[in-house]
Amino acid sequence: MAATARTLNTTGSTSVVLDAIRAAGTISRVGIAQVTGLTGATVSTVVRKLLDAHLVIEIGRAESTGGKPRVLLELNPTARYAVGVHLDHGAITYAVTNLAGAPVARLARPGPGNASPADVVIRMADEINMLVESIGIARDKLLGLGLVSPGPLSSRAGMHLTPPFMRSWEDFPLDTQLADVAQLPVLLENDATAAAIGEYWSGGTQREESFAALYLGTGLGAGIVINGTAYRGTSGNAGEIGHTCANIDGPECWCGARGCFEALAGPAAVVNEAYSDPRIVTAAALDTLGDHTPITQRFAAIARASRMGDTPSRQLLERSARYVGVAAQSVANLLDVRMLVLTGSSFAAASHIYVPAIRDTLAASFFARDNHAVHVQLSQSAETAPAIGAAALVLQAQFVPERSTSLAAKVRSSPHVSELSTLSP
Amino acid sequence: MAATARTLNTTGSTSVVLDAIRAAGTISRVGIAQVTGLTGATVSTVVRKLLDAHLVIEIGRAESTGGKPRVLLELNPTARYAVGVHLDHGAITYAVTNLAGAPVARLARPGPGNASPADVVIRMADEINMLVESIGIARDKLLGLGLVSPGPLSSRAGMHLTPPFMRSWEDFPLDTQLADVAQLPVLLENDATAAAIGEYWSGGTQREESFAALYLGTGLGAGIVINGTAYRGTSGNAGEIGHTCANIDGPECWCGARGCFEALAGPAAVVNEAYSDPRIVTAAALDTLGDHTPITQRFAAIARASRMGDTPSRQLLERSARYVGVAAQSVANLLDVRMLVLTGSSFAAASHIYVPAIRDTLAASFFARDNHAVHVQLSQSAETAPAIGAAALVLQAQFVPERSTSLAAKVRSSPHVSELSTLSP
Structure with missing residues (x-):
């Protein structure tokens, strides 16, 4: 590089x-x-x-x-700063944090759409330069750049990204390309893990040292923090709660397993079902959205309709939330954590449904409930946690x-x- | 104490x-x-x-x-030794390990049956003394005693044990009572976590630093080792894979959740179903077993019938193994580990069914399979791993x-x- x-x-x-x-x-x-x-x-x-x-x-x-x-x-x-970039289908979000991990600047820009990966990399480098210059930080104070994107991370050709909704990016050497153009060292991470690190560094977890961040964006995932450090697993793919089983006889998922939570109840599944119900299409004005509108924006439209009082939209989200509550309970049962943070744009959009549903499930049937409760809270920065976490990654690589x-x-x-x-x- | x-x-x-x-x-x-x-x-x-x-x-x-x-x-x-005791419904198993964690003695004795907890504690202390004396270890070289039992661990009255199949033990102060009678410090742990530690210390994991041990005894659980240390969670109840969801609309489990793997496919469920099939009752000679025969021994009888060629027994176990394979995959997807060790007496009894079923599931649909395989192996000491792990616990408490x-x-x-x-x- x-x-x-x-x-x-x-x-x-x-x-x-x-x-x-x-x-x-x-x-x-x-x-x-x-x-x-x-x-x-x-x-x-x-x-x-x-x-x-x-x-x-x-x-x-x-x-x-x-x-x-x-x-x-x-x-x-x-003394030093780090840049975090969250590249998602629906948006590219930037954050700059200081050496203590506090965000000093944020910027949200449109997603990559159909632009070629090479062009998007050039745009990202430009937007990073613009953001850093706008707050007057000398470039020699930048430690590096953390880059997050939806999983799965692939080690086939180094550590490149192959997110399911961004197939044209498969095997594109994103880390080395961005490092070359932006002239900064680049670390890669998946979105849920970065969001968990962001929550921890920004103080959103009230000093809890071990917790999971459930991430609902385009898909469903979990970031795991144990004793203050991200737990990544062998290949950086830990926390794939979206691809654990909700129904052993359920439909096949793109991942190869059956009845996965993400396939049955993730934002893409919710949006898909919404289009088959004309009442929801009308209430959420789904027919007014352009062909390239990302899943997260369509999901947010359904959530808005539910908040405005549309019953079919609410019932659709409640069905999803029942599944996500059980997925949250699986994470809590396996890790025996005291805290779950809900983060990502889709939780932010439909928090009125998901937060109470997850709380109710865990209160009723979390395995170790006689020993301790599981505190469920919505992130204060659900939209920007992955970008803040991406920057914190760079700092954490220095510290630990x-x-x-x-x-x-x-x-x-x-x-x-x-x-x-x-x-x- | x-x-x-x-x-x-x-x-x-x-x-x-x-x-x-x-x-x-x-x-x-x-x-x-x-x-x-x-x-x-x-x-x-x-x-x-x-x-x-x-x-x-x-x-x-x-x-x-x-x-x-x-x-x-x-x-x-x-220089020093530690004693491990695995108290289970079906048997009480003892192990003594040296300072390096190597087992120097093992002993299997009948389970507690209907004896009062106080009497069983006296018997355990006697059996520990007998074992230690039989191998000529001076008592002042004993560091302490690790005691494991099926979860859940309860912190209601200190750290006492309330295993589901041993209700009379609920809230009995096992740790302090045994410490008093045996005159040794006592550490408590759940069976799956102790088994995982035992696998790690006895070299059964081929120096893999992070892995999960799936434990199939009376129930189904998982012990998690991360970077060479047991991950226990907030209240010592991490790894409760048996109480994650296999079917969101399944029957209610004793734990309060619905469609748990243990309720649908654990040894107790297998035994229960076997009694409703007269062919299996005959093939496995279940009608010859006494009323107080533990679940694990009934399960082992069904496994023997399957090994002898009885098709209904085999099909019943295969159905359970399909569920356990999906549970194993959930653990692997959430923790992104390279190794799963299968341990506990029920895996040992029916390894001909469970080992290939779990391997096949993970090979077909483990989420990060393009990055790395998950190695599935049967423990070399599936019956005694919890007791060895219990002793290792005492050593580990000294070391780390x-x-x-x-x-x-x-x-x-x-x-x-x-x-x-x-x-x-």
Whole structure:
């Protein structure tokens, strides 16, 4: 890839210290040593380097319990920025976040439509440049670009995207092309996982460390966060709740399985059924929409009709919500989480139906309900969570390069052991 | 609890070093520093203490790439032992493992039947003493006792067990009672999670770091291991795949949901259906079994009839296996794992039906099959994996007390920060 890497070039200890500061908000050197298990000497050396690089700032002193007052440290939020791009059939959404993960700019633009992937990549690079310039950020402060799109991710030709509703993009080398044109390093992620990371970094999960984000956009998926880190699985395709079984004797899904939740009750299935009911076509004005109108916009039209009081539209959505409630319960039963965040544009559009339906299902029959409730909440940024998460991905790659790897795996991957060793002074 | 704790009293660095040695098998001090990120000085101090306590031994020197030869370290496997007990309706199974997790003794005894919980606890303590004495292990070398039983775990009265087929045990304080009588610290776990840990520690997963163990005993569950550590969820009830939906309009399950896999296709459902088919009753000689015969033994009788060529028995099991295959696929789709281990006595009894059925389902319709296959294998110790895992639990509690907690959680739990700090010299 031709893009210049603008990474922080952090080694193990540096990442660990940076993440400890990010997680704490404000913390002293002694606190960092306690939390990370690193020696005081190592912490001092690393913090000195971070101060010199302006990545961390000293913000005053705390009273100490005996001894001299401790200097408090914080991330310097404006030291670096990351860009997130959510490429979906219906829209391309951009977000820029600072080093602390807070969004400083957002932009929603039309989806790719029938334009060629190469042309869309050029447009995305232009729109990224425009957004970054508009808020006055120097390009050398950009760490990189996180790019999310509907799954499944494919590893056939590197890590390229083959979303079901964007067949012309199949096997297009999106990551390397965008990196070349935008001159930034690119990380890929699927939409539901990025949305979950976005919720976590933006504080939408109220500091819950393990949760699932259910994502209803064009399809249905789930992003899984365990102990503050995205769980991706072997090939980045974890969380495919839309392709688990709602009915073992149901119709075949495009994925090859039978009776999948997405095939029976996802937004595409809802839209499909809506067209067979003339009352809904009229109430939602579906016949006024152009041929290239994305599924998410057609679904939103049905949701609007339901909110306006159209009973057939409401009943159609309620049927879908019953299935999605059971899918949500499957996720909760398998992961035993305390929190589900509902995110994505289709949940946002029809929250009046889905939020109560999912809450009712879990209250009635979540397996471990005698032990704890499952808190179900609609995301505060359901439309932009994937783009914010895409940017957070870039930050997280700097902060926690090793958290997902166990000691046993590290021992075995001996060629990489040097990358994980303590920062040389 | 009156039991004397015989823990290793390890702090953060000690656990990390011990786990690095366990994971590597054989490793030098320099290697430990590289893998853990601890300084050379800290590693030297901790290793000295471990050598003095005979927990670790020096086993020779390795050629170094320049510089002096490095001393290699290993766990001293006979330094400590742990006991695992699997209390199930059909049997009580015991295992003793050494510090490296290898089983050194196993014992299978009859299930609790109708005996009172208090009497069964006394019997278990006797049987543990007998087993430990029979292999000549001094009691002060026992770290503790891991106890597993069918879920759900309840936190209503501490962490007591309320398995569905053992109602008389509901709210009986099993952990504290057994700790009192056996004079050992007790850790509780559910059967599927313990089985997964047992597979991992006994090498049955071929060093795969993330996988699921499907457990078919009396019920159907899954144990989840992520990066070498059991994933338990908020209340220890993760992996309840038996209570996810196979048919949204199916019959109500005892758990409160509809159409659960366990209700439609678990061993109890199979046994129930078998009694309604006189051909199977005869072929499997079900009418010769006593009233108190556990479900698992009735199920095994049907499996034997199928192996002997009885077609109705085979068809009944094949119907169940079709459901279990779809449940396995749900786990694989949600977690995107490369390996599923089939464990528990019912998989062992009817492996000729379940193993090919699950393999076929995943080969045909696992979501990310274009990226990687899911390897499905029958456990080599399907009957004893939970007991081995229960013992491994006790070892793991010594080695990795903090791995499941993220830095952010550590920062917030400030009262405990001191426990996680570097070992004082």
